[in-house]
Amino acid sequence: xxxxxxxxxxxxxxxxxxxxxxxxxxxxxxxxxxxxxxxxxxxxxxxxxxxxxxxxxxxxxxxxxxxxxxxxxxxxxxxxxxxxxxxxxxxxxxxxxxxxxxxxxxxxxxxxxxxxxxxxxxxxxxxxxxxxxxxxxxxxxxxxxxxxxxxxxxxxxxxxxxxxxxxxxxxxxxxxxxxxxxxxxxxxxxxxxxxxxxxxxxxxxxxxxxxxxxxxxxxxxxxxxxxx
Amino acid sequence: xxxxxxxxxxxxxxxxxxxxxxxxxxxxxxxxxxxxxxxxxxxxxxxxxxxxxxxxxxxxxxxxxxxxxxxxxxxxxxxxxxxxxxxxxxxxxxxxxxxxxxxxxxxxxxxxxxxxxxxxxxxxxxxxxxxxxxxxxxxxxxxxxxxxxxxxxxxxxxxxxxxxxxxxxxxxxxxxxxxxxxxxxxxxxxxxxxxxxxxxxxxxxxxxxxxxxxxxxxxxxxxxxxxxxx
Numbered sequence: 473x474x475x476x477x478x479x480x481x482x483x484x485x486x487x488x489x490x491x492x493x494x495x496x497x498x499x500x501x502x503x504x505x506x507x508x509x510x511x512x513x514x515x516x517x518x519x520x521x522x523x524x525x526x527x528x529x530x531x532x533x534x535x536x537x538x539x540x541x542x543x544x545x546x547x548x549x550x551x552x553x554x555x556x557x558x559x560x561x562x563x564x565x566x567x568x569x570x571x572x573x574x575x576x577x578x579x580x581x582x583x584x585x586x587x588x589x590x591x592x593x594x595x596x597x598x599x600x601x602x603x604x605x606x607x608x609x610x611x612x613x614x615x616x617x618x619x620x621x622x623x624x625x626x627x628x629x630x631x632x633x634x635x636x637x638x639x640x641x642x643x644x645x646x647x648x649x650x651x652x653x654x655x656x657x658x659x660x661x662x663x664x665x666x667x668x669x670x671x672x673x674x675x676x677x678x679x680x681x682x683x684x685x686x687x688x689x690x691x692x693x694x695x696x697x698x699x700x
Numbered sequence: 701x702x703x704x705x706x707x708x709x710x711x712x713x714x715x716x717x718x719x720x721x722x723x724x725x726x727x728x729x730x731x732x733x734x735x736x737x738x739x740x741x742x743x744x745x746x747x748x749x750x751x752x753x754x755x756x757x758x759x760x761x762x763x764x765x766x767x768x769x770x771x772x773x774x775x776x777x778x779x780x781x782x783x784x785x786x787x788x789x790x791x792x793x794x795x796x797x798x799x800x801x802x803x804x805x806x807x808x809x810x811x812x813x814x815x816x817x818x819x820x821x822x823x824x825x826x827x828x829x830x831x832x833x834x835x836x837x838x839x840x841x842x843x844x845x846x847x848x849x850x851x852x853x854x855x856x857x858x859x860x861x862x863x864x865x866x867x868x869x870x871x872x873x874x875x876x877x878x879x880x881x882x883x884x885x886x887x888x889x890x891x892x893x894x895x896x897x898x899x900x901x902x903x904x905x906x907x908x909x910x911x912x913x914x915x916x917x918x919x920x921x922x923x924x925x926x927x928x929x930x
Contacts (some may be wrong), residue, residue, distance in 0.1 A: 531916065532909050694899065
């Protein structure tokens with residue numbers, strides 16, 4: 473960098489943290505929803521695939537998964553593809569977003585599955601009786617309810633995503649914790665550096681949690697304990 | 701690339717990986733789970749004690765720990781523990797703390813926040829009649845907790861506590877950021893020494909996967925058994 477204060481350094485780290493976690497969260501939501509729905513489908517194959525997917529991504533530490541994406545995947549691909557991956561500009565960012573995204577997607581899938589199976593059986597049956605296809609049943613009946621029910625656990629999963637981006641420091645992503653670490657190494661001001669990073673994490677946490685609480689109140693289902 | 705896969709690298713590294721690395725990981729997991737559970741229970745009791753101030757302090761601690769990334773907390777304690785030690789012992793300079801002690805303290809303090817939430821839910825899941833009956837029998841507060849409430853809370857929450865311990869087992873891999881030789885650290889050291897990243901990281905992934913899958917399978921069975929009892 474050369475110019476700018478340590479605060480600029482930390483804030484640019486914060487931006488990287490937020491960017492990475494947003495991209496990871498989008499990946500986690502999309503693939504988590506697909507897998508979560510698959511686990512509740514009547515088809516045996518679909519629910520087994522969903523089960524295998526969740527087990528695969530839940531039973532390895534995030535750090536190991538990031539290493540697999542970052543160090544192992546380019547070697548296993550055909551030579552040209554591997555080379556392209558290695559030379560990708562900003563590789564730690566993309567690897568971190570994808571790795572953390574898939575890691576979190578297993579958790580999203582579990583939450584969504586729990587949300588769907590918490591709905592009364594009558595909802596699905598009524599939808600079938602009305603002549604809706606499986607696709608329509610999920611689109612118009614089950615998912616809108618399930619998402620509103622699982623919003624609180626999803627909030628904490630999103631906060632976990634933000635926190636998990638710090639793990640990407642190990643593959644060279646210089647996010648908030650990484651910037652605090654390098655500030656500490658440049659300036660030898662250990663406690664100032666980590667205190668600043670801590671405060672920034674607390675602020676982000678507070679903003680996200682508050683915003684989500686408003687959203688939860690807005691979409692709460694009337695008649696449920698959380699609703700009006 | 702698969703054609704070049706060198707199983708011999710893994711075979712030669714096995715004693716180092718398991719006797720050095722895995723031993724560190726398992727010891728750290730076991731001690732941190734135990735310490736985290738003890739402190740977590742104390743924090744949960746503080747939150748439920750009915751004393752406003754005590755409850756607030758415990759609540760702030762839990763919220764604080766839970767909103768920080770573990771990696772940052774590991775760095776914090778790594779630099780902080782020597783100063784805390786100095787303050788506690790009254791030494792003239794920050795004391796030197798080994799890698800193991802430093803990471804153990806970190807994980808105990810960090811996990812205590814998570815275990816305390818589990819224990820709080822467990823204690824709250826017990827019907828009000830239980831402590832009331834204990835009170836009527838003339839048991840003191842600490843006797844009520846020790847003989848009536850906590851054993852039941854612990855038992856009800858056992859599957860959740862064990863699941864959290866599996867998460868802890870996975871999280872111990874993060875001591876990598878302090879270049880400590882845990883299981884993943886050992887694998888990574890061999891990988892970099894021999895230039896065999898693919899073999900060592902795949903092997904580490906398989907080992908973690910097998911251990912965690914087996915453990916979570918056992919937890920699910922335990923959960924099913926406990927569910928029948930109730």
